[in-house]
Amino acid sequence: MGLDEIKTRLAKEAELILQPRLLQQWSVRHHGAVLPAIDRVTARPPLIIFAGDVGTGKTTLAETFADAIARRHRIGVRVKRLSLRTRGSGAVGEMTRLIGTAFDVLIDQARAAAGRRPVVLIIDEADALAQSREAAQMHHEDRAGVNALIRGISQVATERLPVLVIMCTNRADALDPAIRRRAAAEFDFARPNDEQRAAVLTAVFDGVGLTEREITDLVALTGPNGRGYGYTYSDLVDRVLASACLAAYPDRPLTAELIAQQIEAHPPTRPFTERR
Numbered sequence: 001m002g003l004d005e006i007k008t009r010l011a012k013e014a015e016l017i018l019q020p021r022l023l024q025q026w027s028v029r030h031h032g033a034v035l036p037a038i039d040r041v042t043a044r045p046p047l048i049i050f051a052g053d054v055g056t057g058k059t060t061l062a063e064t065f066a067d068a069i070a071r072r073h074r075i076g077v078r079v080k081r082l083s084l085r086t087r088g089s090g091a092v093g094e095m096t097r098l099i100g101t102a103f104d105v106l107i108d109q110a111r112a113a114a115g116r117r118p119v120v121l122i123i124d125e126a127d128a129l130a131q132s133r134e135a136a137q138m139h140h141e142d143r144a145g146v147n148a149l150i151r152g153i154s155q156v157a158t159e160r161l162p163v164l165v166i167m168c169t170n171r172a173d174a175l176d177p178a179i180r181r182r183a184a185a186e187f188d189f190a191r192p193n194d195e196q197r198a199a200v201l202t203a204v205f206d207g208v209g210l211t212e213r214e215i216t217d218l219v220a221l222t223g224p225n226g227r228g229y230g231y232t233y234s235d236l237v238d239r240v241l242a243s244a245c246l247a248a249y250p251d252r253p254l255t256a257e258l259i260a261q262q263i264e265a266h267p268p269t270r271p272f273t274e275r276r
């Protein structure tokens with residue numbers, strides 16, 4: 001919810017990275033030839049960065065957006081996932097091996113499918129790359145993980161394989177500048193504003209019969225309220241919703257008052273930067 005603008009832009013970017021011939025066809029249709037500019041656009045590294053606050057839908061969107069592309073073009077898109085923070089122990093060598101192996105598998109599959117089955121690789125918690133460099137003592141090992149990633153992405157770009165890499169991070173600033181610079185696009189995810197929280201609350205409490213006035217009050221309760229940050233999407237969709245249902249169950253119905261109590265009992269997640 002609330003990600004329509006990002007979704008529209010992402011769909012275009014992803015579609016053109018995974019199916020570059022679509023851009024060529026567009027050029028022929030409107031200019032009578034494949035413009036030289038097309039080559040530049042399709043030669044960009046197949047990397048998109050999802051950056052932003054916790055619980056704002058980065059991982060979820062990365063895991064699901066390919067479905068729409070697959071349906072529209074009636075193709076099979078494979079989605080693979082690499083989580084650096086959960087699988088790497090923090091050793092730089094291990095990070096390099098993980099990334100290297102992931103790209104080997106990916107490139108083999110993309111070659112074998114001869115362009116017919118695009119692959120999306122999600123590198124979740126990508127800031128672990130930067131963290132490992134902060135912790136690393138040895139000079140030449142510092143950049144190993146980053147280099148492995150750049151190498152993999154460059155290889156995909158050179159061979160023009162239908163592979164798209166999505167990096168998700170809470171700390172775009174901590175990503176290596178060389179990686180950020182290479183990204184075809186960077187999307188910023190933020191906490192929901194008033195309007196977006198109203199939409200989320202209306203959707204998740206659909207059927208409860210909340211009045212507009214009650215929604216407005218809940219929107220205010222879940223806003224920054226002097227804290228400097230309001231509720232995240234996941235705070236609302238997962239925590240507030242579940243705790244309200246559990247509080248009502250088994251004897252009471254859901255009401256605006258009960259939801260408000262649960263909101264007050266569950267403050268919003270602190271922004272990532274403040275946790276450090």
Ligand SMILES: Nc1ncnc2c1ncn2[C@@H]1O[C@H](COP(=O)(O)OP(=O)(O)OP(=O)(O)O)[C@@H](O)[C@H]1O
Pocket residue numbers: 001002003052053054055056057058059060061168169170189233234235237238
């Ligand atoms: N835009 C959204 N609309 C609806 N639900 C959302 C949205 N964003 C997040 N959620 C809910 O929050 C949960 C967590 O979202 P997700 O893991 O995608 O966030 P994230 O941005 O990857 O967070 P983190 O930075 O902590 O990894 C989702 O499973 C979903 O229930």
Ligand SMILES: [Mg+2]
Pocket residue numbers: 058059060124125168
């Ligand atoms: Mg995530």
